[in-house]
Amino acid sequence: xxxxxxxxxxxxxxxxxxxxxxxxxxxxxxxxxxxxxxxxxxxxxxxxxxxxxxxxxxxxxxxxxxxxxxxxxxxxxxxxxxxxxxxxxxxxxxxxxxxxxxxxxxxxxxxxxxxxxxxxxxxxxxxxxxxxxxxxxxxxxxxxxxxxxxxxxxxxxxxxxxxxxxxxxxxxxxxxxxx
Amino acid sequence: xxxxxxxxxxxxxxxxxxxxxxxxxxxxxxxxxxxxxxxxxxxxxxxxxxxxxxxxxxxxxxxxxxxxxxxxxxxxxxxxxxxxxxxxxxxxxxxxxxxxxxxxxxxxxxxxxxxxxxxxxxxxxxxxxxxxxxxxxxxxxxxxxxxxxxxxxxxxxxxxxxxxxxxxxxxxxxxxxxxxxxxxxxxxxxxxxxxxxxxxxxxxxxxxxxxxxxxxxxxxxxxxxxxxxxxxxxxxxxxxxxxxxxxxxxxxxxxxxxxxxxxxxxxxxxxxxxxxxxxxxxxxxxxxxxxxxxxxxxxxxxxxxxxxxxxxxxxxxxxxxxxxxxxxxxxxxxxxxxxxxxxxxxxxxxxxxxxxxxxxxxxxxxxxxxxxxxxxxxxxxxxxxxxxxxxx
Numbered sequence: 001x002x003x004x005x006x007x008x009x010x011x012x013x014x015x016x017x018x019x020x021x022x023x024x025x026x027x028x029x030x031x032x033x034x035x036x037x038x039x040x041x042x043x044x045x046x047x048x049x050x051x052x053x054x055x056x057x058x059x060x061x062x063x064x065x066x067x068x069x070x071x072x073x074x075x076x077x078x079x080x081x082x083x084x085x086x087x088x089x090x091x092x093x094x095x096x097x098x099x100x101x102x103x104x105x106x107x108x109x110x111x112x113x114x115x116x117x118x119x120x121x122x123x124x125x126x127x128x129x130x131x132x133x134x135x136x137x138x139x140x141x142x143x144x145x146x147x148x149x150x151x152x153x154x155x156x157x158x159x160x161x162x163x164x165x166x167x168x169x170x171x172x173x174x175x176x177x178x179x
Numbered sequence: 180x181x182x183x184x185x186x187x188x189x190x191x192x193x194x195x196x197x198x199x200x201x202x203x204x205x206x207x208x209x210x211x212x213x214x215x216x217x218x219x220x221x222x223x224x225x226x227x228x229x230x231x232x233x234x235x236x237x238x239x240x241x242x243x244x245x246x247x248x249x250x251x252x253x254x255x256x257x258x259x260x261x262x263x264x265x266x267x268x269x270x271x272x273x274x275x276x277x278x279x280x281x282x283x284x285x286x287x288x289x290x291x292x293x294x295x296x297x298x299x300x301x302x303x304x305x306x307x308x309x310x311x312x313x314x315x316x317x318x319x320x321x322x323x324x325x326x327x328x329x330x331x332x333x334x335x336x337x338x339x340x341x342x343x344x345x346x347x348x349x350x351x352x353x354x355x356x357x358x359x360x361x362x363x364x365x366x367x368x369x370x371x372x373x374x375x376x377x378x379x380x381x382x383x384x385x386x387x388x389x390x391x392x393x394x395x396x397x398x399x400x401x402x403x404x405x406x407x408x409x410x411x412x413x414x415x416x417x418x419x420x421x422x423x424x425x426x427x428x429x430x431x432x433x434x435x436x437x438x439x440x441x442x443x444x445x446x447x448x449x450x451x452x453x454x455x456x457x458x459x460x461x462x463x464x465x466x467x468x469x470x471x472x473x474x475x476x477x478x479x480x481x482x483x484x485x486x487x488x489x490x491x492x493x494x495x496x497x498x499x500x501x502x503x504x505x506x507x508x509x510x511x512x513x514x515x516x517x518x519x520x521x522x523x524x525x526x527x528x529x530x531x532x533x534x535x536x537x538x539x540x541x542x543x544x545x546x547x548x549x550x551x552x553x554x555x556x557x558x559x560x561x562x563x564x565x566x567x568x569x570x571x
Contacts, residue, residue, distance in 0.1 A: 027502045028265055058395055060505075062531040064520050076518070078505060078533070082406060085413035089505065110395035113541050121229075136222040136570055145230055146529075152227075152234055174495050176523025 007031050009051050009088055017046055032089040040077075040092050041102045047079055048107060053086050055079035058104065061114035063122045067148040072096035073124055077104070094124060103129040121146035187215060190552075194223045198301050198556040201566030203540075205555065212552050217544040221537075224570040232530040236496030237263050237337060240530070245331045247532060248568045250293050253279075253286040253322070254510050256335040261416055262506040262517035263337045266499045269471060275339045275464040276418040277455045281352060282325065282334075283417070283508070284448040284455075288359070289318040290511035291441045295366060298438070298560040302379050307369070314362050317355050324348065337497075338472050339465030349456050356449050363445060370438075380435035384546040384558035387432055394542040397535050398513025399440045400562060404432035410509035417508075421458070422451045434561035441511075441563075471497055496525040505533075512536050512563060536568035 010024045010033050020039045025032040035043045047055045060078040071093040079088050092101060103126035104111040115126045116135040123144035126132060134141060143150050193204040202223035208216030228247060232240045244259040245252035257279050264271065271279075292311040299307030319329040325344050326334035334341050370376045386396070391404040401408055409426045411419040427443035429436025465472045473492055474485035501523045507516035513535030520529040539562050546558045 028268065028504050030504060032503070056392055059514065060516065060518065060531065060533040062518060062533075064503075064529045066528075076531075078516075078518070082408040082413065087414075087505070108395065109393050110538055110541060113537060114395075117537075134222075136225040138222070145227060152230055174498070174525040176498065176501065 005086075009047070009053075009055070009086065012051055013043065013046060016050065017042060030087065030089065032091055034091045034093065037075075037092045037094060037101050040075075040090070041104065041107070043090060044077060044079070044104055044107055047088065047090070053081040053084050055081045055086065055088055057082065058108040058110045058114070059087075061104070061111060061118060063118045063124055063146075065122060065146065065148045067096075070096060073099050073122065075101055075118065075124060099124040100127055101125075102127050103132075105129055120144070123147065185210070192555070194220075199559060200297060200564055203559070203564065203566055203569075205543075207552070207555070209552060214547050214550055214552060214555065217547055217555075219540060219543055221540070221566070221569050224566045226567075226571065228571045229530055229532060233527060236525050237499065237527065238492070238496055240527070241333055241335060241337075242331070244532075245333070246567065247534065247571055248510060248512070248515065248536075248565055249330060250565060251286045251290040251511050252330050252332055253282040253334070254290075254508055255515065256332065257283055257417060258506070258508040258510070258515050259517050260335045260337050261508070262504055262519050263499065265506045266502065266504045266519055266521055267337070267471070267497075269338045269466055269468070271339050271466055272463050273418065274343075274460045274462045277459050278340060278344055278464065279335070279417050280419065280422070281452050281455045281459075282322070284452045285318050285321060285352070287448045287511050288445050289315045291445050292318075294441060294511070294560075294563040295438075298557075298563075299370075301556045301560040302376065304370075304376075307366070310362075310366065310369075314355070314359060317358075321348070321351055321355065324351065336465065336472070338468060339463075343464045349459065352452060352456060356452055359449055360446070363442065367442060371442075377435065379554075379557055380433065380438060380561070382431070382433050382435075383550065383554045384434045384561050385432050386542055386546050390542065390545050391432065394545065395538040396513065396542050397538065398509070398511065399437050399444070400513065400539050400542070402426065403429035403436040403440050405430055410507050410514050414507065416506065419451075422454045424448075424451050434557050437561045437563075444511075498523060498525055507533070510535060512565070512568065513539060515568075532571055534568045534571065536562075536564045536566075540564050540569055 010031055014021045020035055020043050021033055022036060023034040057080045059080045062076050064074040066072055073094040075092050077090040103115055115129055118124050119132050120134045120136050121144055188209045190207045190209055192207060193199040194202040204220040206218045207214055228243050232243055244255040248255045292315040296308035296311035322332060323329045326332035386404050388404040388406050391401045405428050407426060407428055412426060424447045427440045429440050469488045474488050478485040499521045501521055503520040505516055505518045507514050515535055516533035518531040519527050522528040543558060547555050
């Protein structure tokens with residue numbers, strides 16, 4: 001089995017759905033297509049049913065919080081074709097004050113838990129999801145832990161002489177070079 | 180004519196239940212003994228590993244992966260480091276890649292042996308657990324010999340290994356591989372033609388190929404349903420393209436097919452290990468890049484430059500370029516992928532772990548619906564979930 005060049009799939013997408021492709025990013029041999037959020041479902045359906053090769057499997061749905069950039073959130077869908085092997089990443093950007101995108105549960109039942117996880121950890125809502133509730137955190141939890149403004153703290157301990165230390169303070173964050 | 184009572188009973192199973200392989204909770208709707216509704220409840224083992232990984236440097240993060248999928252620890256470590264390597268465009272030396280393949284396949288055998296043992300317990304063959312743990316312990320002994328740890332090794336490094344394998348490693352792995360077929364034959368003699376085993380597994384927890392695709396199942400679940408997808412073949416990593424091996428497939432997609440697929444996978448893993456041992460190249464195990472690899476100990480007393488590199492790597496870590504990558508390995512449960520986003524700093528901006536158990540478990544209600552209560556246990560055992568892998 002030889003892997004198909006995913007850039008060709010992105011080109012086909014551009015031709016079939018004009019205007020649905022904001023940007024194509026190539027990095028380390030991987031292709032990411034960035035689409036506007038109101039056309040995500042259309043693009044996913046095209047890639048699953050009409051692209052060559054058909055990207056039949058929804059391998060992952062996740063999100064990235066780019067605080068303080070705006071638009072703040074990125075929702076990432078990873079699609080895979082098994083035979084011939086090919087991968088394509090579909091990404092959409094969501095603003096901080098209104099992080100909502102249509103649910104892909106109608107296309108893949110696999111999206112159910114994956115989207116619930118993104119909702120639970122990022123607070124991104126998926127319109128049309130049948131049961132958008134917390135999945136990993138307890139039902140009564142407040143906040144969305146994977147957001148960048150959600151602090152990672154250690155629980156207080158009562159040992160004398162031990163100052164609780166947040167793990168992130170052990171090696172300081174060094175910003176990217178040239179900034 | 181009196182209408183038959185259609186009353187259903189809601190039954191809670193778990194999270195503390197010996198047959199749920201950890202802390203899985205199932206809310207079952209029962210009509211008599213038949214399951215008419217099932218809702219898995221997860222999250223009891225959520226430890227926030229993805230959040231923790233954002234707060235540590237790339238090398239510090241190596242401790243987390245083996246704690247996610249704790250039965251296939253070597254595979255898990257490679258899954259993480261190879262993603263960072265892809266991000267930084269590093270190719271580890273061939274010797275390192277071959278050693279990784281040997282350790283990963285040993286890990287796969289060890290994990291499948293635990294599957295077999297725990298599936299045996301679930302079907303009341305408790306002695307099987309003892310039998311399967313003999314070869315598994317011997318594999319863990321090999322890991323201890325290599326890394327100093329039985330389970331949480333921390334043996335992989337970005338761009339290589341902690342150190343080369345010790346003397347006598349090849350002989351020991353060979354001796355274990357000599358022994359393995361006899362053991363597997365023993366298990367198969369005990370199980371494959373065992374009437375009880377077959378009756379409990381055949382035609383139970385059936386998942387069609389179509390459903391397996393729709394639910395994003397991978398690994399022995401997908402292959403048991405007859406779909407030929409193995410990350411080692413489709414997207415080769417760590418020199419898997421150098422080795423000859425077959426991908427066993429099932430036809431009916433039931434629990435018995437998953438069992439036969441896993442048994443055959445162990446034999447294929449042995450085949451890969453023997454090929455890798457035969458062709459194990461000599462040479463270094465780490466990339467020759469001091470911005471990534473720690474300098475050898477003996478240089479620290481002679482070279483100021485080595486001391487500076489050591490200090491920078493330990494106190495700050497390295498800075499991969501901006502960008503995002505996804506790389507996957509074939510874990511014993513399916514496609515295990517790491518998605519790492521870098522902003523150019525010394526820590527990842529985001530690490531997402533694509534875990535096979537989560538997607539496989541999501542298909543559990545499809546497998547057990549309209550089946551009997553007693554088959555739920557068989558279905559869970561045939562998925563071979565690890566809750567650490569589901570919840571992270």
